[in-house]
Amino acid sequence: AQSVTQLGSHVSVSEGALVLLRCNYSSSVPPYLFWYVQYPNQGLQLLLKYTSAATLVKGINGFEAEFKKSETSFHLTKPSAHMSDAAEYFCAVSDPGSSASKIIFGSGTRLSIRP
Amino acid sequence: EPEVTQTPSHQVTQMGQEVILRCVPISNHLYFYWYRQILGQKVEFLVSFYNNEISEKSEIFDDQFSVERPDGSNFTLKIRSTKLEDSAMYFCASRKGQGIYNEQFFGPGTRLTVL
Numbered sequence: 508a509q510s511v512t513q514l515g516s517h518v519s520v521s522e523g524a525l526v527l528l529r530c531n532y533s534s535s536v537p538p539y540l541f542w543y544v545q546y547p548n549q550g551l552q553l554l555l556k557y558t559s560a561a562t563l564v565k566g567i568n569g570f571e572a573e574f575k576k577s578e579t580s581f582h583l584t585k586p587s588a589h590m591s592d593a594a595e596y597f598c599a600v601s602d603p604g605s606s607a608s609k610i611i612f613g614s615g616t617r618l619s620i621r622p
Numbered sequence: 623e624p625e626v627t628q629t630p631s632h633q634v635t636q637m638g639q640e641v642i643l644r645c646v647p648i649s650n651h652l653y654f655y656w657y658r659q660i661l662g663q664k665v666e667f668l669v670s671f672y673n674n675e676i677s678e679k680s681e682i683f684d685d686q687f688s689v690e691r692p693d694g695s696n697f698t699l700k701i702r703s704t705k706l707e708d709s710a711m712y713f714c715a716s717r718k719g720q721g722i723y724n725e726q727f728f729g730p731g732t733r734l735t736v737l
Binding site: 541543548549550551552553556597599605606607608609610611612613614615 | 626653655657663664665666667670672677678680713715717720725726728729730731
């Protein structure tokens with residue numbers, strides 16, 4: 508079965524610092540991977556997705572993620588944090604065996620930005 | 623920009639009561655989903671719906687749950703007899719078509735509290 512593990516339920520960085528949110532996946536077949544962001548009182552917004560094309564994926568708001576098969580990782584990074592990046596971030600995987608393309612989510616990482 | 627909407631934003635009910643959560647997917651989308659997130663836990667897939675029938679459901683989606691698309695715009699989730707453990711945030715999502723390049727768009731969620 509597909510699964511993702513997010514390391515760290517809460518990450519705090521200073522404004523302007525590097526953001527690194529970790530995600531490892533488990534999959535017996537090439538997965539499709541996603542990062543979603545949830546701002547307070549809002550729905551889940553897609554940041555970026557990996558669908559077996561380029562291993563380095565660029566998303567919205569300056570975020571990017573790199574698919575590393577050897578490490579089964581899909582970590583999310585941003586070179587310089589902004590106060591508006593404070594939110595909950597979810598790593599997710601799509602089950603290729605699912606006819607409905609259901610999404611399986613990680614437990615989430617709350618990102619705080621210090622002034 | 624088109625978006626998925628959900629009503630109500632917060633629903634409080636007594637254990638054993640029936641609740642209906644409503645969603646209006648994006649108008650030209652064909653695939654519809656319900657997910658839920660119990661406080662402090664992962665976002666979990668409940669059910670997917672296509673062509674007026676359930677295409678996939680999880681173990682959580684037992685006989686107490688049902689979904690319906692009563693008209694051309696609404697997509698509802700009904701819980702017949704709510705239990706305390708049904709308290710969660712429920713997210714609706716919709717997708718335009720098949721293939722992984724059609725991402726799922728999520729609504730802001732309905733927070734269900736069962737007393």
